[in-house]
Amino acid sequence: MSVRQMWKAKIEGRLAAPARQNAGDGVRRPFSGRVLGIDPSLRGTGLALIEFAAGRQALLLRARTVRVPSRVSMAGALAEIHRAVDEFLDTADVRHVALEQTIYVQNFQTAQILGAARGAAIAAAALRGKPVFEYPPLRVKQAVVGVGRASKEQMQRTIMALLGHGAPLASDEADAAGVAVCHAFTWREE
Numbered sequence: 001m002s003v004r005q006m007w008k009a010k011i012e013g014r015l016a017a018p019a020r021q022n023a024g025d026g027v028r029r030p031f032s033g034r035v036l037g038i039d040p041s042l043r044g045t046g047l048a049l050i051e052f053a054a055g056r057q058a059l060l061l062r063a064r065t066v067r068v069p070s071r072v073s074m075a076g077a078l079a080e081i082h083r084a085v086d087e088f089l090d091t092a093d094v095r096h097v098a099l100e101q102t103i104y105v106q107n108f109q110t111a112q113i114l115g116a117a118r119g120a121a122i123a124a125a126a127l128r129g130k131p132v133f134e135y136p137p138l139r140v141k142q143a144v145v146g147v148g149r150a151s152k153e154q155m156q157r158t159i160m161a162l163l164g165h166g167a168p169l170a171s172d173e174a175d176a177a178g179v180a181v182c183h184a185f186t187w188r189e190e
Contacts, residue, residue, distance in 0.1 A: 030054050031187050033095030034061070036088055036125075037180030039172050040099060040117040043068050045081050046172030049092055050163070050180045058181065060163045061092065063173040074113070078120040085124035097125040098183035100175065101134045135182050140175075143182040 031052050039046035045066040051059045066084040068077040088094070099121060102114045125132050138148040145158045156174040160166070162181060169177060 031184040034092055035180040035183050036085070036092075036094045036097045036130075037176040037178065037183070038085065038097065038099045038121045039175035039179060040081070040114065040121050041172065042074065042077050042081075042113050042117045043070065044172050045084070045117060045121065046170070046174070046176035047084060047088055048169075048173055048177035048180055049088055049094070050177060050184070052184045057164055058162060058184065060169075060177060062088070063169055063177065064088075065170045065172045074116065078116055081117055081120040082124045085121045086128075089124065089128050089130065094130055096183060096187070097121075097130045097132045098179045099132065099134050100140060100179045101136045103137050133183055133187070135179055135186075139186075140178045140182040143185045144178045 032054055034049060034051045037046075037048040037050065046063070047066065048063040049061045051061055053059075064084065066081055068080050072080070085097075089097075099118060102111065102118060122132055135143075141150040141155060142148040144150075144162070145154050147154070150158075152171050152174070155178050156169060156171065159169065159174045159177045159181065163177065
């Protein structure tokens with residue numbers, strides 16, 4: 001069984017997880033609930049809302065790329081990201097929000113812009129009292145594809161297979177879905 005098939009079986013509840021401490025009874029339960037995955041970027045933030053339930057394949061409820069034209073100011077772009085995240089949280093009972101952490105960038109200005117985009121998304125979730133979790137890109141790819149250096153195309157194909165989604169997702173949406181799937185696969189109840 002390949003890593004991808006194992007993850008698919010796990011998400012569908014067909015693969016027994018090893019016993020771990022969880023809620024005091026020694027059994028690890030699969031994540032259950034809705035996760036809003038976010039791949040932040042100033043001009044193309046990916047959002048994906050996925051529902052996870054034990055014994056059932058993960059279900060992509062909605063995905064969107066927040067496209068902000070370059071003629072819109074940075075403040076306007078941040079407001080649009082905040083509004084889009086807020087609207088997703090408004091229309092669904094989201095349990096957790098998961099974001100991709102900023103990757104290493106050599107350009108200080110790029111790092112600032114990415115940080116601002118992440119801040120707009122995190123602020124929208126925090127104002128709603130939603131728990132926010134952050135994952136490095138390598139961990140997301142490893143959890144979803146099984147390889148930390150997977151290509152964007154591998155991520156898209158694997159996400160579509162895991163979610164049983166026939167239509168191709170935009171790259172930013174697939175990355176956001178990957179963050180949500182990574183969260184569901186790796187999150188541990190305290």
